[in-house]
Amino acid sequence: MTTAQLVSQINLKKSFLCIGLDVDLEKIPTHLLDLEDPIYEFNKAIIDATHHLCVAYKPNTAFYEAYGIKGWLALEKTIAYINTNYPEIFTIADAKRGDIGNTSTMYAKAFFNDLAFDSVTVAPYMGKDSVEPFLAFRDKHTIMLALTSNEGAFDFQTKKVDDKELYQQVLETSKNWKNSENLMYVVGATKAEYFKEIRKIVPNSFLLVPGVGAQGGNLKDVCKYGLNDNIGLLINSSRGIIYTSKNKDFATAAAKKAEELQSEMSLLLA
Numbered sequence: 269m270t271t272a273q274l275v276s277q278i279n280l281k282k283s284f285l286c287i288g289l290d291v292d293l294e295k296i297p298t299h300l301l302d303l304e305d306p307i308y309e310f311n312k313a314i315i316d317a318t319h320h321l322c323v324a325y326k327p328n329t330a331f332y333e334a335y336g337i338k339g340w341l342a343l344e345k346t347i348a349y350i351n352t353n354y355p356e357i358f359t360i361a362d363a364k365r366g367d368i369g370n371t372s373t374m375y376a377k378a379f380f381n382d383l384a385f386d387s388v389t390v391a392p393y394m395g396k397d398s399v400e401p402f403l404a405f406r407d408k409h410t411i412m413l414a415l416t417s418n419e420g421a422f423d424f425q426t427k428k429v430d431d432k433e434l435y436q437q438v439l440e441t442s443k444n445w446k447n448s449e450n451l452m453y454v455v456g457a458t459k460a461e462y463f464k465e466i467r468k469i470v471p472n473s474f475l476l477v478p479g480v481g482a483q484g485g486n487l488k489d490v491c492k493y494g495l496n497d498n499i500g501l502l503i504n505s506s507r508g509i510i511y512t513s514k515n516k517d518f519a520t521a522a523a524k525k526a527e528e529l530q531s532e533m534s535l536l537l538a
């Protein structure tokens with residue numbers, strides 16, 4: 269999916285919501301556990317109930333890898349289900365990869381070619397030659413960690429390097445990499461006070477913003493400086509939406525939560 273197509277979906281749905289599909293078997297309704305593939309059945313129900321309210325889904329691969337081969341198959345089936353039934357939805361593999369060049373190429377092939385995700389998250393720590401293999405996939409998007417939502421973000425990301433904070437260096441440096449127009453960045457909703465500065469460095473880039481909901485981030489605070497002429501934001505909520513109810517009504521309960529966020533977004537876009 270191109271950025272223009274993503275923006276057009278946002279305008280159509282009046283939503284820049286991304287729903288995180290972080291499936292934990294201990295948190296899903298128990299009646300699903302009797303089924304052949306509970307993870308997939310849970311996702312399918314959530315997707316069918318919420319696809320009109322969001323523009324993106326973000327499975328975090330850890331929640332699938334934790335269940336071994338069954339988990340990976342459920343991930344494969346989930347992304348195929350979205351691509352087949354809701355091709356207008358932007359898909360994000362939250363895998364936080366990045367390695368020496370030839371290894372990164374294999375990661376990129378796994379998520380872009382084999383699983384057919386639109387995008388994958390990568391860590392910038394190993395630098396340019398670890399990220400450019402992802403950027404070489406011109407019709408895909410690479411979403412690089414810039415300033416993360418967790419407390420530990422302050423351990424390194426805000427430390428000064430050559431007079432600038434490390435996350436600023438990451439943003440500025442990456443703009444010069446080959447095919448950098450395919451880059452988006454992760455910035456945590458819990459770091460709302462940094463968005464003004466971040467928008468000075470990357471005014472036009474899309475930002476994937478996790479941390480609304482369970483981590484306490486606030487949509488309005490992020491939008492104050494985060495929105496740009498192209499909207500430029502994908503706001504993620506995972507636990508805050510998908511685990512609203514543990515009963516048989518879990519999918520409609522999730523849709524209700526998603527609708528609350530979508531309504532707030534539609535007002536901010538008006």
Ligand SMILES: O=c1ccn([C@@H]2O[C@H](COP(=O)(O)O)[C@@H](O)[C@H]2O)c(=O)[nH]1
Pocket residue numbers: 288290328362415416417418454455456478479480481482483504505506507508
């Ligand atoms: O800085 C980051 C980067 C990634 N994440 C991921 O986003 C979701 C958030 O889930 P919630 O349940 O809405 O808190 C999860 O997959 C994280 O690994 C992040 O939170 N912060």
